[in-house]
Amino acid sequence: LATATSGNIILNPFGTIELQKDTNIAGDLGVNGATSADITSTTNTATLFNSAVTSLSIGGAATTLNIGPTGNSAGNIVLAGGSGDTGCTLDQATGNFTCAGNIIGASAGTQGYWTRSGTTLSTATAGDAITTSGTVSTTGSGTITSAGLLTASNGLTLTAGALNLTATSGAVNLALSSSTTAFNINSGLFNVDTANNGVGIGTASLAGNKFKIAVDNSVSADNYSDLSKVASNTNATVSGGKLLVSEAVCGSYTVAGAGGINYGTVLGLDGRCWLNRNLGATQVATSSAGDATSWGYYYQWGRPTDGHQIENSSTTDTLSSSDIPGHANFIKSALTPFDWRDPQSLNALTLWAGASGGSNNVCPAGWHVPTQPEWATVAGYFSPQTSVGAFNSTLKLPLAGFRSRDTAGLSNRGSGGNYWSGSPSSTNASSLYFNSGGVYPAYALYRAYGFSVRCVKDLP
Secondary structure: OOEEOOOEEEEOOOOOEEEEOOOOEEOOOOOOOOOOOOOOOOOOOOOOOOOOOOOOOOOOOOOOOOOOOOHHHOOEEEEOOOOOOOOEEEEOOOOOEEEOOOOOOOOOEEEOOEEEEOOEEEEOOOOOOOOOOOOOOOOOOOOOOOOOOOOOOOOOOOOOOOOOOOOOOOOOOOOOOOOOEEEEEOOEEEEEEOOOOEEEEOOOOOOOOOEEEEEOOEEEEEOOOOHHHHHOOOOEEEEOOEEEEOOOOOOOOEEEOHHHOEEEEEEOOOOOEEEOOOOOOOOOOOOOOOOHHHHOOOEEOOOOOOOOOOOOOOEEOOOEOOOOOOOOOEEOOOOOOOOOEOOOOOOHHHHOOOHHHOOOOOOOOOEEOOOHHHHHHHHOOOOOOOHHHHHHOOOOOOOOEEEOOOOOOEEOOOOOEEEEEEEEEOOEEEEEEEEOOEEEEEEEEOOOOEEEOOOEEOOO
16 A cells, blocks of 8 residues: 555545545555456545646556446546537547547548548548538549449539540440430530430431431431431431531521511522511512511511510600610600610610621521621612512512601501611611612611511521
């Protein structure tokens, strides 16, 4: 027994030793028993070591340290104030180990379920799966690499860059497991019907064909893989082992326009492809005067297709402060410069002209309102140079008249033809005008007028 330097050491009748008050023991305190030896306290809180202790060694080789009871009555082990402060807490009831800071291991080796080697983090057990309901992302030039199957149940989206399939050896296989799978490639459509072993380019409707191409209104279909057989269809040729599909012949196809109207196409004497009737017309004119089925819509210059172009649309005297009025009313204008827009648009050069036919293009995609020079070119072929020649041309232009800028009334139907161009002219806009006395391809008038529109196909 070690020597007490203060306090009392008492051997009680039960064979145990009691330390009374604060007892300091110089040297070592040995607690030994046949099977176990305990140091106990009758108080709720007992401090075994004081604050001056800076190093604690417990046991030697093959030492087991048991702290607290087991089961639901287990307590907690608190280190350095616990996880609510700057330390850690081991919840003995749940087994959770929670720290206020990070748990940092060696720079390499295994930590729990993870193994790190260099900059590579792997599961400690080969074959383990990693599942997350969040986002897996890389930064900088980082990559996501899979030696096995990369699966995305809700699709795979690239916000930038390209999807590259590269094989360092062997071939790259793109496997499709759904019965019908379509890919959009550069805004086009590539369809693979794996159920029927069919392929469609530009169409998802194979209609039983094994191979079908629908490009720029030209359709070629075949049930065989022989390129020559495919080429025997419309506008397809074989060159250098490749299947080439040329542009469809003008006049052989229709074009879908606004309002569910399908327009035919016709080749003008200028060599350009035109719609065969005015926008809004349900049939080609059968006479120079025309009728309600061939006159079509009456557009105010530069306005989008918003309903105002219908001949009996409601009207308003309030001018628009925007290039897109946002309503279907025909805007009446009785004051100079007689425009539906106030102030006049700063984008006049691109409302009905420029890329994609202009910001307010009223023609189908790939078509535009003719420029003033385009009208001048085709009108030069009218013979005679009157309304008769305009109707006798392949365009079959009727005398549709116009809708008045100030009253919104319809005028000159059967006696005058007014067709907008996409070209502004000072504060006005250029148009094609013809009547029984002549043809005028650069007729500038106020933009608030409602004139006919005929569309021409964009140049390649």
